[in-house]
Amino acid sequence: MAVTLIDTSDRIEARNAALTASRLSNVDMRDLAVDDANLSGATFRNVNMTGVRITDANLSDMEIEGVKVTDLFAAWKQLKG
Template identity: 45%
Template sequence: MPNTNAVHHENTDLTGSTFDDVNLSHARFNDVRMDQAQFNNVSLRNATLRNVCLSGVRIEDADLSEMTIDGIAVSELFRAYQLLHAR
């Protein structure tokens, strides 16, 4: 049964919008700008980000278990970084 609550926005300016207690599971974002957006208490579990600009992004107090960047486990990257800087 199709989701009758599904919404399609195209060429829409939602600058300054607020989304509280919203389920966006299985949503698709194509050619979307989220400059200076804030994400609090957000689950991106099993999400895939492709061709994404993460310049200046800060990730704080996050569960990064099983997260990979270009197929490399982030936990391994942190471990290697800590070994290099422990010397």
């Protein structure tokens, strides 16, 4: 699969990239935009998720601190009534 990397000063744009098993460490990704990506099996450790927005996502089997996100949503909906 061809990978296109476009270096625009402090930005890199990757299109049609297969980054399976890649590792990012000590990377500043503020204001990062991710669209049409497969993050299945990804692990995030020691990350600042302040202000992160997730929309139109498949959250099945996703866990935060060992708790399934779908269970968190179910409990929230039950509390909300």
